[in-house]
Amino acid sequence: MELTTLDYTVDGPIARVTMNRPAALNTMNKEFWPEIIEVFQAIDADPSIRVVIIASTGKHFTAGLDLGWAGSNSASTEPVDLGRARESFRRHVRTMQESFCIIDRCRVPVIAVVHGACIGGGVDLITACDIRIAAEGSYFTIQEVSIAIVADVGTLQRIPYLLPQGLIRELAYTGRRFPVEEARQYGFVNRVEASHDAALAAADAMAREIAAKSPLVITGIKNVLNAGRDQTIEQGLDYVALWNAGLLQGDDLPNAIRGQLSKTTPVFADLKA
Template sequence: MTRMTHTADVPDNLVALKVQRSGHVAEVTLLGPAKGNAMGPDFWRELPLVFHALDADPEVRAIVLTGSGKHFSYGLDLPAMLPSWSEYLGGDALAGPRTAFLKEIRSLQDSVSSLAEITTPVIAAVSGWCIGGGIDVISAADIRLASSDAKFSVREVRVAIVADLGSLQRLGAIVGEGHLRELALTGKDIDAQRAERIGLVNDVYPDQESLLTAAREMAAEIARNPPLVVRGVKDVLSENHRARVEAGLRYVSTWNAAFLPSKDLGEAVQAFMERRGPEFSGE
């Protein structure tokens, strides 16, 4: 793809994302810079800026979202995010820090929701691992495609966190309540074939190259349709779930601001740093 020609509204100093365009199709690539395109502060800041800028460009009629390297994303970059959250997560955190943490959660939610809120269709092309925050992001896309090596995990429960960035609110309409509850309560990994069977992805392709080709072709097919009508279709479809998703996001952000700090969360973080299995006590 050729580099975007209309970059006035897209930041030119991006760190976590790369934007390219070919014709009426824009391609946004996760860059990390952490391993596995893990999502750190730069990602959460840049994601809504990029997607709102692309949505405002009338020349962009469809967007492909993918990851650089072998993986879509390992999810939240815990080492990068946790230091700034330490004051929120202490056992003696009072109303002030918890209110600040509520605002932080809702800011991250807004970043993910930018994919769903814009009227330009978004196709997520997933290779390799798509974990935690990666699932939140692709859940906010309109269409999901995968290569045969893709693996998916709503893994927050395994690190003592209630997923709060959209997967619990959006995946039910995509895969059904039963599959969502299984994924969210177990934190298990599923492969691309299972993801296709339950409707998490529409199609599975042999490798990353064929996946990206298919995603670009689908985006081009969408872009050939009347752009105002395409935007209208997405807006009307989104209205079917908008109020329920927004209410769910507000509820989980309030819940986590109140209940996320725990001994189990501290144990999960410590176990992650020490590369061992956690031992949860329910405290």
């Protein structure tokens, strides 16, 4: 695939997705949104991939939406029926939302590695990930309020599962910086490392640990956790019972038990394409 805003590589069971527009602070331009979908479609189609690491380049993780592109996109002077124009814009926003929904739905865990600033759309992106590792000195900003936008690409829908309501409302109403030290106190990030390189190394070690587990079980855990956001406890219990009843039929369970009893590391087959 030809990519202009991202680098995509596969290292054994680990896929690495790296935002690569450092001179533009990795802002999310017109090309970014379809490219992230294309990359995650490729990930979902590759049964050898067991974990994804999303990282970035340059001084900051991302400054969020490319305001130059966003401004030009909304500045059309072509006469058009207002209702049709607004319906077209609704579809445009839904397309952008899909760029992060596909990360949320990804069948394997996704680890975000944040350094520097993570602003606006960057918060939308990392809240769609399973795990967040950050470098010291990094910070997060729900910036949309400062440019008169209600954040509309996923932050307000996903962050309530990660932070307390009062804090969310403060951050969303004020647009203030949420420094990584404060974020760690609330569990928004899984860990904080001394540098960007150290954060990448920590993500790599975690990814390899996850990749060594049964991929069938890992995708089951993610599926059950995601489904549970929209279910009562009773519905969630029934769902996981049905999941395990359907999928605990193969070789992974006895393979894992043998490994535990013999103190050896089991090797699990990839999922089927």
